[in-house]
Amino acid sequence: MKTLTKKSVSRRNFLTGTATIAGLAAASSALPISVANANHTETTDKLPDFIKWKKRSALIVHSSKTMETHRTEIGSSLITPIRHIYVRNNLPSLTDEQIGNRKDWKVSVAGVKNPKTFTLAELQTLGQTTIATVLQCSGNGRGWFPHKPSGSQWQTGAAACVLWTGVPVETVIKACGGLAKGAKYMTCTGGDAPKNLDPKKATMERSIPLKAHKDAILAWEMNGVDIPNAHGGPVRSVTPGYFGVNNVKHLIKLDFTAKESSVRYMKSSYRISPLGKKGSQYPSCWEMPVKSWVTSPSQDGKVKSGKVVISGVAFGGTKKLSNVKVSLDFGKTWKTAKLVGPDLGKYAWRQFVYETTLKPGFYNVATKASAGGKSQPELRMDNRRGYAHNGWKDHSISLDVV
Amino acid sequence: MKTLTKKSVSRRNFLTGTATIAGLAAASSALPISVANANHTETTDKLPDFIKWKKRSALIVHSSKTMETHRTEIGSSLITPIRHIYVRNNLPSLTDEQIGNRKDWKVSVAGVKNPKTFTLAELQTLGQTTIATVLQCSGNGRGWFPHKPSGSQWQTGAAACVLWTGVPVETVIKACGGLAKGAKYMTCTGGDAPKNLDPKKATMERSIPLKAHKDAILAWEMNGVDIPNAHGGPVRSVTPGYFGVNNVKHLIKLDFTAKESSVRYMKSSYRISPLGKKGSQYPSCWEMPVKSWVTSPSQDGKVKSGKVVISGVAFGGTKKLSNVKVSLDFGKTWKTAKLVGPDLGKYAWRQFVYETTLKPGFYNVATKASAGGKSQPELRMDNRRGYAHNGWKDHSISLDVV
Numbered sequence: 001m002k003t004l005t006k007k008s009v010s011r012r013n014f015l016t017g018t019a020t021i022a023g024l025a026a027a028s029s030a031l032p033i034s035v036a037n038a039n040h041t042e043t044t045d046k047l048p049d050f051i052k053w054k055k056r057s058a059l060i061v062h063s064s065k066t067m068e069t070h071r072t073e074i075g076s077s078l079i080t081p082i083r084h085i086y087v088r089n090n091l092p093s094l095t096d097e098q099i100g101n102r103k104d105w106k107v108s109v110a111g112v113k114n115p116k117t118f119t120l121a122e123l124q125t126l127g128q129t130t131i132a133t134v135l136q137c138s139g140n141g142r143g144w145f146p147h148k149p150s151g152s153q154w155q156t157g158a159a160a161c162v163l164w165t166g167v168p169v170e171t172v173i174k175a176c177g178g179l180a181k182g183a184k185y186m187t188c189t190g191g192d193a194p195k196n197l198d199p200k201k202a203t204m205e206r207s208i209p210l211k212a213h214k215d216a217i218l219a220w221e222m223n224g225v226d227i228p229n230a231h232g233g234p235v236r237s238v239t240p241g242y243f244g245v246n247n248v249k250h251l252i253k254l255d256f257t258a259k260e261s262s263v264r265y266m267k268s269s270y271r272i273s274p275l276g277k278k279g280s281q282y283p284s285c286w287e288m289p290v291k292s293w294v295t296s297p298s299q300d301g302k303v304k305s306g307k308v309v310i311s312g313v314a315f316g317g318t319k320k321l322s323n324v325k326v327s328l329d330f331g332k333t334w335k336t337a338k339l340v341g342p343d344l345g346k347y348a349w350r351q352f353v354y355e356t357t358l359k360p361g362f363y364n365v366a367t368k369a370s371a372g373g374k375s376q377p378e379l380r381m382d383n384r385r386g387y388a389h390n391g392w393k394d395h396s397i398s399l400d401v402v
Numbered sequence: 403m404k405t406l407t408k409k410s411v412s413r414r415n416f417l418t419g420t421a422t423i424a425g426l427a428a429a430s431s432a433l434p435i436s437v438a439n440a441n442h443t444e445t446t447d448k449l450p451d452f453i454k455w456k457k458r459s460a461l462i463v464h465s466s467k468t469m470e471t472h473r474t475e476i477g478s479s480l481i482t483p484i485r486h487i488y489v490r491n492n493l494p495s496l497t498d499e500q501i502g503n504r505k506d507w508k509v510s511v512a513g514v515k516n517p518k519t520f521t522l523a524e525l526q527t528l529g530q531t532t533i534a535t536v537l538q539c540s541g542n543g544r545g546w547f548p549h550k551p552s553g554s555q556w557q558t559g560a561a562a563c564v565l566w567t568g569v570p571v572e573t574v575i576k577a578c579g580g581l582a583k584g585a586k587y588m589t590c591t592g593g594d595a596p597k598n599l600d601p602k603k604a605t606m607e608r609s610i611p612l613k614a615h616k617d618a619i620l621a622w623e624m625n626g627v628d629i630p631n632a633h634g635g636p637v638r639s640v641t642p643g644y645f646g647v648n649n650v651k652h653l654i655k656l657d658f659t660a661k662e663s664s665v666r667y668m669k670s671s672y673r674i675s676p677l678g679k680k681g682s683q684y685p686s687c688w689e690m691p692v693k694s695w696v697t698s699p700s701q702d703g704k705v706k707s708g709k710v711v712i713s714g715v716a717f718g719g720t721k722k723l724s725n726v727k728v729s730l731d732f733g734k735t736w737k738t739a740k741l742v743g744p745d746l747g748k749y750a751w752r753q754f755v756y757e758t759t760l761k762p763g764f765y766n767v768a769t770k771a772s773a774g775g776k777s778q779p780e781l782r783m784d785n786r787r788g789y790a791h792n793g794w795k796d797h798s799i800s801l802d803v804v
Binding site: 076077078080084124165221224307311340342344353 | 479480532708710747757
């Protein structure tokens, strides 16, 4: 089993360009550091304080701030249990002390006719709805890129299906007299930038195309509880169908801007660029592509021959899921799986089930989802940082039927 | 604050006819005992071992085996967090030791052409689906009956909206060659009867009309995790639209019978009889009637004048919810609330939101849901044991707008 030392973790963080911030977090507490090996086991037996309420056995620890959910620990009940949800924070999560009274947390709104600042208590008087979305890290699946991009080597577990409650962004805009002229982007700013660092480098600020605000909300609750600090409470922007990073944690500003933000996290990070290239001319990690994977059975275990139920999750990003197909022969032939359980809307994932009868032997189980006229490709689209992997081949599992 | 002593709790249990079993549970561990007062505060600061993983502050402790969810702790995200879900067990929950390897847990199936016994592992090869249901104790709302029926004095919190994953009962029947002739009831038996007690008195066995099996499942997962022992794992029958007691915990037998079970929990308990009367000629606690209540704001707190968002939950039992109306003047006038969030199907509850502007003063906030052509009545239907309360008046809240 390969175990990273603190030194090698710093080296990794250095490679991702977050050395200063990571160093700051590491200095603030003695965190256990370890890493997953290819078989998803790890040596750390404790979680850091800021997520000590999580279920340790459900998580693969990649570093002191990044933990993914074991493939079989998503649950089969549609909504990912909060104690199992992955953790991925570019910046140290704010503490209770830094947040203070949650109801007094302030969010300023700009790029509207009447700019205003609302406390959380005030936002809660404007309106309330609930949406279900897939929350997924841009780098989910990075672990399968052959060029070994820097960053956490996620496989499937930097993703969850979450229920969020908050106020629709449309309602907030209305309470501010409507959009100002010239708005082309919805730009959200997080309040977690360490004060002693250059704001251009340390501020989490993300712009997404204006149209995406239509279904977005400013959320204060996830899966029935106040959004925990580790997941960006008291207020987080939830931008359905867009990669996790666009769902800005510890939200302090909602702006409607003519241009994309110029901070590092928008301009240079999270760009899908060819191998060896980088720059803001490449597409940002915005809309998630269609994707699916098997969650049960586990590829580590053996399965009894006879009747076998194969199940998993599938979603269409910003498009409604059309279908999921399953192949047991390396993609030569495909059969349609059943979609089961409640349909929580196009931004949630759906559960699929494929019931079959299998003789003893080794099988490859691949799944291919379609949405909006597009299907998952066979292979990943190679890119420098290993973003947006939705190739069905790497996501397939081996099944040992005995 | 009124605090029950162990003696008075025993007296209460004696009144409910469960003295022997309660005594057995009390003898097995030193459990903290306390009770809620009218303002929902209590003195016990620890939960008993079998539910020590629950969130203490979300619960009102009525006795060592009965805890309800605070009215404001249901969450606004549709699915009740598992750590907040109420606890109500007629019998002590089975322990891990008693259960053994969960995959080996056995459920026998009778009243079918080819009776069989399945392990949980085998049930999981038959099929898989997910449903959302309201799980509600028959006595939810008992605390408002003026004749003070014996039993836990629940207000709104013996209810939750839960996601269950398991195999459809229809699929199990099919795997057994279909129903045998003469089946009129689906009868489920729990494996939690203490061995030294008379099975007729201590066995949790419930019969429901055969038609109810169509949407029922044998579940092994709730809200994304294995069903905890306290909630009836490894396998529980889930009978959507029917009161909680019909969702039999620790399921060991699924039978299709010509007659209702003759055990005490079917024959004499859970009968909706007039005051002062009892007997099996009265209706059993089966289908839940339409119901709704406000969950936010809290009636204990003060609300600022101006814009106010009133929200809550509503469900139609076995019927699809039609609408929810809100009255701020003791039921003189009613306005329709918005139904928000995903629709998880007719057996789940829906969230409603009513946005209004309020001047300072005291208000009564009542809600009235309709489903299948029926609306909640103004008053409870008085009955000996205080079951099935869905009157809107008692469920209304007082709001102090300042």
